[in-house]
Amino acid sequence: MKCMKCGMPATTFVTTTINGNTTQQYLCDECYREQQHSFYFKTRQSQPAQKDIVCPKCNTKQSQFLKTGFLGCPHCYKAFQGTIDKLLPKIQGKTTHVARQHMGAEPQESRAETLKKLNAQLYKAKMAMNYEEASKIFEKIKELDPK
Ligand SMILES: [Zn+2]
Ligand SMILES: [Zn+2]
Structure with a gap:
């Protein structure tokens, strides 16, 4: 078998399914690696753009929130809810600790x-x-x- 891309002896038979379309390719080592790399790179690249949510009220970006930990307005919570829910155990532990300390230390x-x-x-x-x-x-x- 020859590589479908460059004609070198193929070493890999790749079956890729994207959006329900299955492609079968014979590839050499080099082309296989290149394909894997570009596939990985594409998914990596498209992720931040897809996931960066912007609060419609105050324009705080989710990526900003993740960096600073600060929400721009109460609406941000709804906008970033999915992400916040994942982070919540961490953030909650922090805030309750601080709050308790603050209130308790001031009798x-x-x-x-x-x-x-x-x-x-x-x-x-x-x-x-x-x-x-x-x-x-x-x-x-x-x-x-x-x-
Ligand atoms: Zn090749
Ligand atoms: Zn907001």
Whole structure:
């Protein structure tokens, strides 16, 4: 048998089925490798283009999200859902860990402590007639104690 592409002695009989069409080819080593390579290369190349989804609301690309881990808007979740579902165990583990740490590490007492300190600082700043400093401290107090 001769290679159907270059006429060299064929070493491989290849059956390829693409979209239901079966092609049978006798190929030499060289041509077989080349075909495999181009087939592989084509699929690899077409993948990112196919899979890169863009959020219709904020135009965040899925590839961007995969790089940064940040969603552009709540709509992104729907747009990238398939991918996110695959990633979710990882991301969820991370966020819940951080959230728990954040909330747990800030008990009521330390907040009250900070407020006390800030109030003392505010008092000092006012006594020193440093009103710029005082207003900064006042902002901090408002953030901590929105009452
Ligand atoms: Zn050949
Ligand atoms: Zn979005």
